[in-house]
Amino acid sequence: MTMAAVTQQMSSLPSGLRICTTAPDILYLPELVFGGLVWILVASTYVTPINPQGWVMFVSVFCFVMTFLWLIIFAFGAHKNSSAWATADFIYHLIAVTFYLSASVILANVTIGWESFTSVQLVFKYYQIDIAAVVFSFIATLLYFIHCILSAARWKSF
Template sequence: MASTMANLPSGMRICTTFPDLLYLPELVFGGLVWILVACTLVVPHNPQGWVMFVSVFCFIMTFIWMVVFACGVHRNSSTWAAADFIYHGIAAFFYLSASVALAKVTMDIDKTTNTRNYKLDISAVVFSYVATLLYFIHTFLSAIRWKSF
């Protein structure tokens, strides 16, 4: 397993190997969080602003990261493996903090007067925690790959 994990894939191989197979679900669930939070009334501004920043930042960076790997710019070096581990670790930490903030804001919503926002925020919380889990799994698998170089 170590010999297959040590190689950084490029091209279409990123769609067939772990942890790179997680790029697409990370984009999908991160995009859903972005869309759902953008659809709600942003109250209070600060936690919801952090959630929007995290979802947009991670969506754009994950897309760029996926393109870098797909184009083969990384040249199969241990530096890129370390950078992959560091980026996904930061993204996992960011998403965890955003998920907790979003869950707190959602718990504080008055469910009787604002049912639409409550349902959208509940969905955003669920998708945010799924994105957090995906980024943590990607971080763990990237650490294994980095250490096998």
């Protein structure tokens, strides 16, 4: 693929099945998968009143729903290939990166805090679930970060 083809591809917003073949839009599906895994794992763990996992749940649900809506908008071509949508795409992914990074750090801190509990069997089960949620949360953060960088490049090329 020539540099001109890549530049032309980055300067237009895809619609239909092209979202499954163009960067950064190909990242929608992994973002949904890893965000959904974070949502499921955090929902299945033990939550105490002093535990800040409510923010983690908000971030994972918010980003999952918004990414799904964004995917639908792009898939059905409702964006009309305008620069305003490219700007909105960049801004949304910047917000998602910020939210997910904060949620990932909070979730990692909560997971480290499991050491203070005395019930070993109960703690080990929830500790394993939280470790998986932390890993998937940081993967989701990385995916949103890459999407944000590529969206910024596309926005600048408009």
